[in-house]
Amino acid sequence: MKRAAVFGLAVSMIAASPVVAQDDDWDMTRDRPKRLVSAHITLSSGLVLAARCMGGRFDALIAGLPAAAAGGETRTLRLTIGDDDEYDSTWNVATNRTVAVADYPAAMARSWRKGGRFQVAIPGGAPNGGTLRHDVTLPASSAAIGETLTACGKPLEDARDALLPDVPAGGLSAPAVWSRPPRPQYPIEFKYAGGYAIITCINQPDGVLGECVVESEHPQDGGFGDSALRAARRSQVEIPGETRGSYTPRLIGFRTVFRSQ
Known part of the structure; x- marks a missing residue:
């Protein structure tokens, strides 16, 4: 998609009709010295979606949002993908507080890659303090976003993506509760005063977590x-209500925030 060829975005206080993009893929940026591969699309309102692999880290970003409240490290965006139900999604606030970085970037990029209707509701984002809603039909991006995922070793398809809307910000899908919560140690090699990591796992029949992956970290x-x-x-x-040894597998996700003392 040429940078000058943007597509319309409906923005209103209520649900709006989706606006259809005219081109067949997203813009690409490649910078070999920076180990950067980025797929991005700019909407006529100034909202920008980007999926990028840079230096081995994969990110999905939304830029051009109303600035997040001062002091907060995360913000909630209410997303609707396709015909699915709306759900609350936690995003990290960047240094530029109009930019949000996804907790689960590969899953978000895979949903964008398929194209289709994508809605973002921003609580408190409207001028009167109400909910600002963006409603758009994205072009499919098999090639561009697929290249960014592959550059960072992320799969093009993952069955666990469908379970993410059921993972609340607290991390556990009801009715699961921690019997032995994770207790991460601060990294021995002290490089930064703080950071975070997002992990997902599948609980095993005995409740131990397996198939764990790092979804994002900074x-x-x-x-x-x-x-x-x-x-x-x-x-x-x-x-609760199930017998240990035959627990139903569920996706378990949790955020760990690290701060030096």
Whole structure:
């Protein structure tokens, strides 16, 4: 998609009709020295969606949002993908507070890659303090977004994506509760005063967590993802109403925030 060829975006206080993009893929930026591969699209309102692999870190970003409230490190965006139900999605606030970075970037990029209707509701984002809503039909991006995912070793398809809307900000899908919560240690190699990591796992029949992956972390080279991953593998859940040893597998996601004392 040429940078000058943008597509319309309906923005209103209520649900709006989707606006259809005219071109067949997203813009690309490649910078070999920076190890950057980025797919991005600019909407006529100034909202920008981007999926990028840079230096081994994968991100999905939305830029051009109303600035997040001062002091907050995360913000909630209410998303609707296709015909699915609206759900609350936690995003990280960037240094530029009009930019939000996804907790689950690969999953978000895969949903954008398919194209179709995408709605973002921003609580408190309207001039009168109400909810600002963006409603757009995205072009499919098999090639561009697919290239960014592949550059960072992310799969083009993942069955776990469908379970993410059921993972609340607290991390556990009801009725699961922690019987042995994760207790990450601050990385031994002290590089940064703080950071975060987002982990997802599948609970095993006995409640131990397995198939754990780092969904996102910042800073990328701070060791926070590895620390949270080790803690996840030592943790355990229980599921009231079910018998330990035959627990139903569920997707377990949690955020760990690291701060030096």
